[in-house]
Amino acid sequence: MQKFYDLNMILAHKPWRIEQEDFQRLTRGEDSWSLSEVIHGIILLVHFHSLTTYFYGCEINESLRRNRNNCCEMENHLASSRPGSRLSLLISDDESSSLDTSPERSPDRATDLENELMHSSVEIIDKEIRRKLSTPDDIPPDQLVKLEALRKKMEQLRRSSADSDELAERFSKIKEQSCELLIAPKQENLLLNTDIGLFIDKPDFTYEDFFCERNCKGSPTFRVQDYSWEEQGSSLVYSLASAELGSLLSDKFKxxxxxxxxxxxxxxxxxxxxxxxxIWNYAQCLFGIRYDDYDYNVVNQLLERDLKAFIKTAVCYPERLSSDVYTIVMQNLHESEKIHVLLMLMEARMQAELLYALRALKQFMT
Known part of the structure; x- marks a missing residue:
């Protein structure tokens, strides 16, 4: 597994840096991996990477923290109100005698506390989901105006007649603007102080703007017309893994x-x-991926600056997202629509990582 560490790190933060040599190190020498095993490993990794976008984006992390605090309070309450329960035995003053003589230590009684805690946690999570999926009736007037303006822009959009050079110029404009977006500052990595921190190498290796000069020099824009998921990526998964896996991934993206x-x-x-x-094309643009036939001027017409900043944070620095950002951005949309946006960002990031990895793997094979 240690052989996969560097590839995993690059794949998560700077997939455009993946090279043929990364696969050479994995598939040759002692404890080498087969190409089939490599592609299965990559697919597992990109799922974990992209899930962080959803996990942090929809406040699951903060919801779990709140629920955990509630559960701790409930444990203390149940322990104090039930002298015969397992938890109260563990925290009682005469612990040793209670453990030896308590008549209430049957398996059924021992699980009562866990059952009550689980039932209470399910109720808490259910309420949280219902709260998020409820229809917002108190949208601020200024947000209603913005929503109406967005709807009209979408209706008035016309297919661009710009030539290829103009489309390329518009893409360049978007990529330059993406570097100027203000992102939440980096936070202390608390994992480094835990047991898992022993296995984290190069903790400062994080996403850098693809379009910064030092990144662009060695990593040209990824043009989907040259290597796409539909034509080349899915075919490689079909041949090295399975047709079922390739179809499932295609269905997810679609x-x-x-x-x-x-x-x-x-x-x-x-x-x-x-x-x-x-939304999809802008998310992948942040990883240097360009659709030649897409007019990136539409991105500036439909996506406000704060939404673009949210997208960049969600797909590039998901650990920096906060509940405040989630509440402020897209506040004129239903919660179900916000969740859909996060699902698109999650899948767009996953596909972007796969495209870079599969292209490099194909080059290694040939």
Missing amino acids: IAQTMTYRTLGKHKNVDTTSLREA
Whole structure:
């Protein structure tokens, strides 16, 4: 597994740096991996990487922290109110005698506390989900105006007649602007002070803007017309792993991109295709991926600066997301629509990592 460490680190933060040599180190020498094992390992890794976008993005981390505090309070309450329970025996003053003589230490009684805690936790999580999925009736007036303006922009969009040079120029403009976005400051990595910190090498290795000069020099823009998931990426998964796995990944990407309730906040029967495309393509743009036939000018028309900053944080620095950011950004959308945005960002990041890894693997094979 140690052989996979460097590849995992690069894949998570700077996938454009993956090279053929990374696979050479994995597949040759002692304890080498087969190509099939390598591709399975990569698919597992990108799932964990992309899940952090969803995990931090929809406040699951903070919800778990709140629930954990509630559970601790509940444990203390149940322990004090039930002298015969297992937890009260563990914290009682005469612990040794209680453990030896208590008549209430049957297996059924020992699990009562766990059952009550689990039931209470399920209720807490259920309330949290219901709260998030409830329809917002108190959208501020200024947000309603922004929502209406966005809806009109989407309706008025026309297919661009710009030539390839103009489209390339518009992409360059987007990438320059992405470097200027203000992102939440780096926080202390608390994992370094835990047992798992012993296994973390190079903790300062994190995402850097792809379009910074030092990154662009050795890593040209990834053009989807030259290597796409639909044409080349999925085929490599089919051949090295399984057709079923390739199909499942393709279905995941397609569903995330095309799923729609045809709503935009309180507006119904809205075609959100252009908005979904802008979110997906901007997320992958941050990893240096460009769709040659896409007009990136649409990104600036449909995505406000704070939303672009949220997208960049979610896919590049998910650990820096906070509940305040989640609440402020997209506050004119339903919670279900926000979750859909996070699902798109999660899948867009996963596909971006896969594209770089699979392209390098194919080059290594040939």
